[in-house]
Structure formats: structure tokens, C-alpha cells
Amino acid sequence: MKTALITGITGQDGYFLSKLLLSKGYEVHGLVRRNSQMSYGTLRSLDEETFKKIKIHWGDVTDHTVVVKLINDVKFDEIYHLAAQSFVALSFTNPQVTYETNIGGTLNVVNAVKEFSPKTRLYFAATSELYGKAQTKPQNEATPFYPRSPYGVSKLAGFWTVKNYREAYDLFMCSGILFNHESEMRGEEFVTKKIVKGAIDVSRGKREFFEIGNLNARRDWGYADDYVEGMWTMLQQPAPDDFVLATGENHSIRDFVDMAFKRLKIELSWEGEGVNEIGKNKADGRVLVKVNPEFFRPSEVEDLIGDASKAKSVLGWSSKVGFEELVNKMVDYELGAI
Numbered sequence: 001m002k003t004a005l006i007t008g009i010t011g012q013d014g015y016f017l018s019k020l021l022l023s024k025g026y027e028v029h030g031l032v033r034r035n036s037q038m039s040y041g042t043l044r045s046l047d048e049e050t051f052k053k054i055k056i057h058w059g060d061v062t063d064h065t066v067v068v069k070l071i072n073d074v075k076f077d078e079i080y081h082l083a084a085q086s087f088v089a090l091s092f093t094n095p096q097v098t099y100e101t102n103i104g105g106t107l108n109v110v111n112a113v114k115e116f117s118p119k120t121r122l123y124f125a126a127t128s129e130l131y132g133k134a135q136t137k138p139q140n141e142a143t144p145f146y147p148r149s150p151y152g153v154s155k156l157a158g159f160w161t162v163k164n165y166r167e168a169y170d171l172f173m174c175s176g177i178l179f180n181h182e183s184e185m186r187g188e189e190f191v192t193k194k195i196v197k198g199a200i201d202v203s204r205g206k207r208e209f210f211e212i213g214n215l216n217a218r219r220d221w222g223y224a225d226d227y228v229e230g231m232w233t234m235l236q237q238p239a240p241d242d243f244v245l246a247t248g249e250n251h252s253i254r255d256f257v258d259m260a261f262k263r264l265k266i267e268l269s270w271e272g273e274g275v276n277e278i279g280k281n282k283a284d285g286r287v288l289v290k291v292n293p294e295f296f297r298p299s300e301v302e303d304l305i306g307d308a309s310k311a312k313s314v315l316g317w318s319s320k321v322g323f324e325e326l327v328n329k330m331v332d333y334e335l336g337a338i
């Protein structure tokens, strides 16, 4: 039986990746940091039987002692290093914890593999935020990086750390440069989940309107379950490499808002510009969406769209769930869950 460690197992991707690896017969271990409730995040949405199969190790990825002991003790076949301070907006106000987790934590994992378990195959969760102020369109593995946030900078350091260890010490280490992927398990601070919850609340009269930031930013949104399959496939290759995973299609935040309301059978009309833009219910003229500059970022990533043709040709991977299906899945889940 193969063994795998997932750091960041309590997050969105950890949920889908745990299910995938268990379905493939892996013994799945997860690194979980303590919180005051000793809670397990998204893992609590797994059925009890699946949850019980996961071997939990309490520890923070920034704690060198914990990381070294775990990797030295178990000598995993595969490690999926997903743990990160992953919220871009927070990285502007909390840069230090972002760097410590995303750079220091990554160094801990990568170095422990080198020193104590060099046969372990490692996946590192890089990101389309590396492209930031994108220099070409669409972005692929050859596109120059231009991060626009402490989060982007920290992930760039992680990406180069992984590449350097791979080349210097002949280790099997891959970075997945993943474009945005969303799901029912997405954290509530991210724009897609925020929109879905906001739209449902106003459609039910729980709130008059909800507030949002930059409506013009464009993202290449896929479905998380498709993307964890790509992570696993990278580690099954004869040689380590880096891959972009993306849908190849992008949409604005406004498009996402429109699509979420469409699922709720509400058509919006947009008026005004910038901070004065509002989204109204076409049927009765009520304002359901407003812009609040509080949600603007000091430096924005305006337009991301990925080219995953290398993943398609080498890994045989492509994204399956399209934009409308993704939005509908998220809305339907939330309608059932409330």
C-alpha cells in the first residue's frame, strides 16, 4: 500500500485529494495544525467512515521539528504540500505569516525530504498568482513571472526552492501552477463562495444587498476535483516536471455574479462604473449588489487565463467541469446546506 502525506489537508483541495487517494488505495496521512476547537475543517464534510481512514498528525508546517520527525518516521511514497496562507487579500495585511508559512514551511518540507526521505515524490502547490501582472496571454510554463502580492512572492520563492532542490539533488519534486479552482468546499472569504452566499441571502430576503470589490478582474475558474487528479498524475510520471492546470477560459467577477443569480432565476442589470457600479434586479429594480472599495487590493491581478496544453499532451489531463456547471454546483450545494 502506498503512503501519502497531505499538508493542508483541512482545506478545499485537501478534501478532494484525500478522497481521491483513498479511492486509489493509499494510506493517507494529514498534517493538521491545532486551533481552539481542534476542528478538522473540510474533512468534517467527509462521511465518517472515510474520515476515520485518515491518519491525522497534529503539527504546524512552520515547525521544523514536527515536519522532520514525521517525514523521517514514515518516509512517505508521496507528499502533497498544500499547506499555505492562501488568501491573497490577507497576505497584504499579514505578510510575515504568509512568508513564514509559504516560504519557511515549504523549505521545511522540501529539506526534510532531501535529508531524510529522498525517494519521496513531492508535489508543491504553486499558483497562477506567479504570473500576477501577466506579461503574455494565455499563460503557460514559459510565461515570465510577475507576482503582485506577498502571497504571489511567497509562492514564487516556493516554486524556485522546489526547482532548485530538484536540479541540485536529483529529487522527484514537481510544482503544479494551478489556476483558480473552486468547489462546494471553497473558503467563504474567496470571491466565488462569497458571491454564492450573498446571492442566496438576497434572493431569500435575508440581506438587502451584498458588497463586492473589483468586478472587472478576470479569472480562469475550474473545479477543484478535476485539479487534484492532475496533482496525482504529476507524481506518477517517469520524471518530475512543472505543469500549468487551467481551463483555458476566463470570466469576470461580474460574469460570476450574473451566473449565480441566473441559477436563482434572477436577472441582473448593471449601472454605473467603478465604485458606483450597482447590480439591480431587472424585474423590480431593487439594488442587490454594490461595490465597496474596502475589497480592492493594493495591487490587483487583473486578467489570468491559462494554457494547459503541456498537461494535456504529457499527463493526458484536461479540466472537465465548465464555468456554468461550476457555478451551478456551488449554488445548489449552498441551497441544500442552509
Ligand code: NAP
Pocket (backbone or CB within 6 Å): 007, 008, 009, 010, 011, 012, 013, 014, 031, 032, 033, 035, 041, 059, 060, 061, 062, 081, 082, 083, 084, 085, 086, 087, 101, 105, 125, 126, 127, 128, 177, 178, 179, 180, 181, 182, 187
Ligand atoms: P485552503 O482551503 O486555504 O487550505 C489551506 C490549508 O493549509 C488548510 O488546511 C490550512 O489549515 C493549511 N495551513 C495553513 N497554514 C498552515 C500552517 N502553518 N501549518 C499547517 N497547515 C497550514 O487552500 P486550497 O484552496 O485548498 O489550496 C491548496 C493549496 O493550493 C494552497 O497552497 C494554495 O495556496 C494553492 N493554490 C490554490 C488555488 C485555488 O484556486 N484553490 C490555486 C493555486 C494554488 P487550516 O484549516 O488550519 O487553516
Ligand code: G4F
Pocket (backbone or CB within 6 Å): 086, 087, 088, 089, 126, 127, 128, 129, 178, 179, 180, 181, 189, 190, 191, 192, 194, 211, 212, 213, 214, 215, 217, 218, 219, 253, 295, 296, 297, 300, 301, 304
Ligand atoms: O477569490 P479570490 O480571493 O482569489 P484569488 O485572489 O484569485 O486567489 C485564489 O486563486 C489563486 C490562483 O490564482 C490561488 F493561488 C490563491 O490561493 C486563491 O485560491 O479573488 C479573485 C478576484 C480578485 O481579483 C479579487 O480582487 O476577485 C476579486 N474580488 C472582487 N471582490 C474579490 C472581491 N475577492 C474577494 N476575495 N472578495 C471580494 O469581495
